[in-house]
Amino acid sequence: GENVEQHPSTLSVQEGDSAVIKCTYSDSASNYFPWYKQELGKRPQLIIDIRSNVGEKKDQRIAVTLNKTAKHFSLHITETQPEDSAVYFCAAGDSWGKLQFGAGTQVVVTP
Amino acid sequence: DTGVSQNPRHKITKRGQNVTFRCDPISEHNRLYWYRQTLGQGPEFLTYFQNEAQLEKSRLLSDRFSAERPKGSFSTLEIQRTEQGDSAMYLCASSPDRVGGELFFGEGSRLTVL
Numbered sequence: 697g698e699n700v701e702q703h704p705s706t707l708s709v710q711e712g713d714s715a716v717i718k719c720t721y722s723d724s725a726s727n728y729f730p731w732y733k734q735e736l737g738k739r740p741q742l743i744i745d746i747r748s749n750v751g752e753k754k755d756q757r758i759a760v761t762l763n764k765t766a767k768h769f770s771l772h773i774t775e776t777q778p779e780d781s782a783v784y785f786c787a788a789g790d791s792w793g794k795l796q797f798g799a800g801t802q803v804v805v806t807p
Numbered sequence: 808d809t810g811v812s813q814n815p816r817h818k819i820t821k822r823g824q825n826v827t828f829r830c831d832p833i834s835e836h837n838r839l840y841w842y843r844q845t846l847g848q849g850p851e852f853l854t855y856f857q858n859e860a861q862l863e864k865s866r867l868l869s870d871r872f873s874a875e876r877p878k879g880s881f882s883t884l885e886i887q888r889t890e891q892g893d894s895a896m897y898l899c900a901s902s903p904d905r906v907g908g909e910l911f912f913g914e915g916s917r918l919t920v921l
Contacts, residue, residue, distance in 0.1 A: 702849075730909065739898070739912040740850065785849045793838055793902050794863065795910060797849030 699723075700788050702798025709805055715773040717801045719786035722767065726788035729762055729769045730795070734783045743784075744771070776805045809833060811913035813899050819919045820889055827885045828916040832901030839882050840910060841874055842898040850898055856882060857904070889920045 699722045709715050721729075730745035746753045746760045746769065753760050757776075762769040773780055783802050787795040812831040820826050832839050837858050842850035853872070854864045858879035871889075876882040886893055896915040902908040 700849075739914050741912070742909050745909065787849075792855070792857075792862065793908050793910065794840070794852060794855055795850075796852060797842075800847070800849050 700786060700796045700798045702786050702801060704801060705799065706802045707804070709776050709803070711776060711778060711805055711807050713776055715771075715776055715780070715803055715805075717771045717784055717786065717803075718768060719770070719788075719798050720766075720768040721788040721796070723788060723790070723796070724767075725790050726796075727791065728789040728793075728795075729760070730787050730789070731758075731760060731771050732785045732787065732797075734785065734800075736782075740785060773803075776803075778805050778807055781805045811899055811901055811911050813897075813913035813916050815916060816914060817917045817919075819921065821921050822889060822891060824889055825885065825887045826889055826918060827883055828897050828899075828918075830882045830884070830899030830901075830913060832881070832899070833911055834880075835903065836901035836911070837879070837904040838902045838908070839876055840900045840902070841882070841884050842900065844896045844898055844915070845894075853884075853897075886918070889918075891920045894918055894920045 702719045727748040732740035733743045734740045757774045759772040783800045786798045789795040814829045840855040841853040844850045856876040871887045874884045898915045899913045900910040
């Protein structure tokens with residue numbers, strides 16, 4: 697069955713440092729890997745995604761890498777800022793768009 | 808606001824009562840999903856629709872849960888004979904009809920069962 701593991705569960709970084717979150721998935725049919733950011737009491741919002749035919753994607757301070765052979769993907773946030781503090785979820789999806797989410801990583805950026 | 812809309816935003820009910828949540832997706836989106844999220848966890852898949860057809864229902868979903876999307880537009884999620892373990896945030900999301908389309912989430916409906 698589908699399973700997405702996410703680590704770490706909490707991550708504290710100094711402002712300006714980098715943050716890395718890692719996820720693994722089990723379903724070989726997964727071909728879409730989004731990352732969502734959820735602030736307290738708010739809806740999850742997409743920050744970046746990657747598809748299975750791409751190994752890396754970058755958008756300003758955020759980058760995602762995918763290793764389909766090893767079935768793992770990672771989120772990298774560089775030059776962290778206090779507004780990056782939130783819970784981040786990785787997910788793995790199939791062609792129907794159904795997503796399986798990881799348990800989340802609470803990121804705290806301290807000034 | 809043309810985003811995903813959910814109602815009610817909060818619902819407090821007594822154990823054993825029935826509750827119904829409504830989701831209005833983004834108008835041009837054919838796919839609609841229901842997720843459940845408990846504190847400290849990621850959203851858990853419940854069910855999803857392609858237009859009015861319910862294509863999959865999580866095996867974790869008991870028979871007390873039922874979802875409909877009668878005209879392929881809005882959807883309802885009903886929970887019968889609520890239990891305290893049903894307390895959670897129920898999230899609705901919609902997406903366009905293409906491979907690997909982004910899910911747009913609503914603000915959620917928070918259920919508290921006393």
